[in-house]
Amino acid sequence: MLQGLSYERLLETSKRVNWRVEDIIGADKPMDFSKPFLPETFARTTELDFLSPAERLKLNQIRAFVYLAMFELVERCILPLIEDLAPSRPGQDPHRTPALAQFAAEEAKHIELFVRFRHAFVEGFDVDCGFIGPPEMIGEAIRAHTRLGLALFVLGIEWATQRHYVESVQDDQDLDPQFKSLLKNHWIEESQHAKLDALVFHELAARAGPEQIDQAIDDFLDIGAFIDGGLGQQAQLDLASLEAAIGRELSTVQREAFQAAQHQAMRWTFIGSALRNEGFLSAVGEVSPSGRAKLESVAPAFC
Ligand SMILES: [Fe+2]
Numbered sequence: 001m002l003q004g005l006s007y008e009r010l011l012e013t014s015k016r017v018n019w020r021v022e023d024i025i026g027a028d029k030p031m032d033f034s035k036p037f038l039p040e041t042f043a044r045t046t047e048l049d050f051l052s053p054a055e056r057l058k059l060n061q062i063r064a065f066v067y068l069a070m071f072e073l074v075e076r077c078i079l080p081l082i083e084d085l086a087p088s089r090p091g092q093d094p095h096r097t098p099a100l101a102q103f104a105a106e107e108a109k110h111i112e113l114f115v116r117f118r119h120a121f122v123e124g125f126d127v128d129c130g131f132i133g134p135p136e137m138i139g140e141a142i143r144a145h146t147r148l149g150l151a152l153f154v155l156g157i158e159w160a161t162q163r164h165y166v167e168s169v170q171d172d173q174d175l176d177p178q179f180k181s182l183l184k185n186h187w188i189e190e191s192q193h194a195k196l197d198a199l200v201f202h203e204l205a206a207r208a209g210p211e212q213i214d215q216a217i218d219d220f221l222d223i224g225a226f227i228d229g230g231l232g233q234q235a236q237l238d239l240a241s242l243e244a245a246i247g248r249e250l251s252t253v254q255r256e257a258f259q260a261a262q263h264q265a266m267r268w269t270f271i272g273s274a275l276r277n278e279g280f281l282s283a284v285g286e287v288s289p290s291g292r293a294k295l296e297s298v299a300p301a302f303c
């Protein structure tokens with residue numbers, strides 16, 4: 001997995017594919033609210049057959065709002081970790097620090113991109129949508145884990161974004177070009193991040209003992225369980241947003257079906273798409289075959 005990966009080449013690629021926020025979003029590039037924003041594989045609205053097509057479209061867009069807010073939150077967790085890891089020790093690859101500094105700068109830019117999209121969404125959507133929080137407390141709870149556990153969490157998230165774009169192409173159902181552009185441009189830079197994360201994770205793991213590596217796997221699962229609890233609450237908020245947007249209340253049975261289906265859809269979007277990613281699993285498996293097996297054993301619950 002690490003074969004052929006070098007800080008120098010990843011830095012070169014990062015500089016070559018780099019984009020500017022102002023080229024992606026602005027007054028001349030509005031979001032088209034007549035189209036879905038998220039791939040159906042993540043939104044999973046069609047199984048809710050008690051919703052009309054127009055109502056499913058609203059739900060798809062609410063889920064896209066949550067995607068923006070969630071990535072803004074997650075990237076605010078990733079940024080300080082990368083900034084913390086960027087200084088190199090004597091004897092390390094001279095391209096390591098510049099590559100990680102570039103990574104951190106891109107993550108700061110991504111936060112700005114997600115904020116700009118979120119504001120554009122709020123301006124264009126009919127109702128205010130709720131989001132779990134406060135985000136600072138969620139970030140604090142995630143960052144309370146070991147450094148190696150956090151590095152593993154970041155590795156998983158970065159690999160998950162690869163799938164988010166690939167599935168938006170494979171599952172192209174006339175998605176809003178703006179949202180698709182967001183997923184694509186994020187993917188373009190995250191491709192390097194996922195590989196840089198693998199280098200950093202292996203570097204940290206090489207200095208850790210077997211107990212610390214086992215702890216990192218447990219930290220990943222603990223962060224996953226914590227986020228999963230938040231996703232359950234988020235599904236309730238999304239139900240309230242949907243009912244406000246469509247101007248009607250669902251029945252008790254429909255609400256229960258909504259909660260179960262949408263919670264599971266978010267599990268797949270934010271956790272399962274990492275746990276089923278071969279790039280992520282390979283990077284973990286090279287450090288800890290038993291850790292990989294443990295992650296694979298819980299994956300079905302998040303799919
Ligand atoms: Fe990012």
Ligand SMILES: [Fe+2]
Nearest residue numbers: 107158190193
């Ligand atoms: Fe990233």
